[in-house]
Amino acid sequence: MPAIQSPVTEEVHPDVALVARAKDGDTAAFEQLVRQYERQIFRVAQHITQNREDAEDITQDAFLKAYEKLDQFQGNSKFSTWLVRIAVNESLMRLRKRKTSKTVSMDEDVQTEEGSIPRDFAEWRPNPEQQYNQAELADILRKTIQGLPPGFRTVFTLRDVENLSTEETAEALGLSVPAVKSRLLRARLQLRERLSRYFRQKQEGQPA
Amino acid sequence: MNCTDLLSHLSDYFDDQLSEELREEISVHTAGCQHCRVVLNTTHQTIEVYKGAELYEVSPGLRDRLHDAIMARCFAKK
Ligand SMILES: [Zn+2]
Numbered sequence: 140m141p142a143i144q145s146p147v148t149e150e151v152h153p154d155v156a157l158v159a160r161a162k163d164g165d166t167a168a169f170e171q172l173v174r175q176y177e178r179q180i181f182r183v184a185q186h187i188t189q190n191r192e193d194a195e196d197i198t199q200d201a202f203l204k205a206y207e208k209l210d211q212f213q214g215n216s217k218f219s220t221w222l223v224r225i226a227v228n229e230s231l232m233r234l235r236k237r238k239t240s241k242t243v244s245m246d247e248d249v250q251t252e253e254g255s256i257p258r259d260f261a262e263w264r265p266n267p268e269q270q271y272n273q274a275e276l277a278d279i280l281r282k283t284i285q286g287l288p289p290g291f292r293t294v295f296t297l298r299d300v301e302n303l304s305t306e307e308t309a310e311a312l313g314l315s316v317p318a319v320k321s322r323l324l325r326a327r328l329q330l331r332e333r334l335s336r337y338f339r340q341k342q343e344g345q346p347a
Numbered sequence: 348m349n350c351t352d353l354l355s356h357l358s359d360y361f362d363d364q365l366s367e368e369l370r371e372e373i374s375v376h377t378a379g380c381q382h383c384r385v386v387l388n389t390t391h392q393t394i395e396v397y398k399g400a401e402l403y404e405v406s407p408g409l410r411d412r413l414h415d416a417i418m419a420r421c422f423a424k425k
Contacts, residue, residue: 166422173417178405181413185403194403199416206421257354260385267396281402299397305362324358331386331393338392 154218162209169209173202176219179301180226186296187230188237189285197233201226216310220303223311227293234289255325259332261339270338283333291326298323348372353383360387361394 154175160168180201185194204225205212212221267276284292297308298319309319353376359365360373377384405413 169421170418173414173421177413177417178410181405181409182403191403195409195413195416198413199420202417203420257382257386260382262385263389263392267392276396277400277402280397280400284397284402295397299394300400300402302398320358324355327358327361327390327393328354328386330397331390334393334396335389338389 152217155214158209158212158214158218161206169206172218176222177202179219180222183223183226183296183301184230186284186300187227187289187293188233190237193230193233193237197226197229200229204229217307220307220310223297223301223303223307224313227297227311231289231293255328257328257332259335259339261335263335263338264340267334267338279334279337283330283337286333287326287329291322291329294319294322295326295330299327348376350376350380350383353377353380354386357387357390361391 154172157168157172161172177198181194181198184197184201185191188194188197201222205222212218267279271279284295287295293312294308294314297303297311298305303311305316305319305323308314308323309316312319314322353373356365356369356373360370365373373387377387
């Protein structure tokens, strides 16, 4: 491939250089990567496992694994996506061990349409932010997302909370793009339905 | 476009993955269908309210502890 024709708009992600240095044994470069992503990895693990101690362990395990397997990282995906994938796998494994959750694979809990058919048709007025203060709102959002099956929760977390693209989410979960899209739609609809209990417009004369 | 069609396009609608034609069909449908209008609005609000919500705050103390633990495990004397 002639080097001259490489598109000028293609920007190299700054992680590429850090990863290369880390592979060469540069401790500071690896520490920089840890610094950049430790909070995100912790949040993802916490979302999936719903347990803080587990999330701490998983974050440590994920970085250790990434460090040990750094040579296998080919750079076909972003480093952060690769890292998230490791953390997701660790988290699902942890859930499986714990077995407090009925289904822990990305596939098992997505067969049913249950909860994905809209039933609540009330507008949310006033806005959720006007109905609840920040702490109350965070509490409602946490409780609601906890109620989703892990497969839906994970897709929604990566795509809508952590803002990964659909393609990155697919890569991090080892799913096809259509599979991510279908899970994401159902996750969004289920959350909407559940949140409506809190946010729906109160009818005139109906006790709040 | 009927209600079921609209539902199947909902995610792509929010992710800006729809053709101009489909967007137009959706706006025509929602103009005449109150249920779909509400579903569209409240699904949008669902996505927005979660976007960037710091549901699991990582306090500076926790972050330091986590960071030190990661570094200790990765660079433990073998
Ligand atoms: Zn409709």
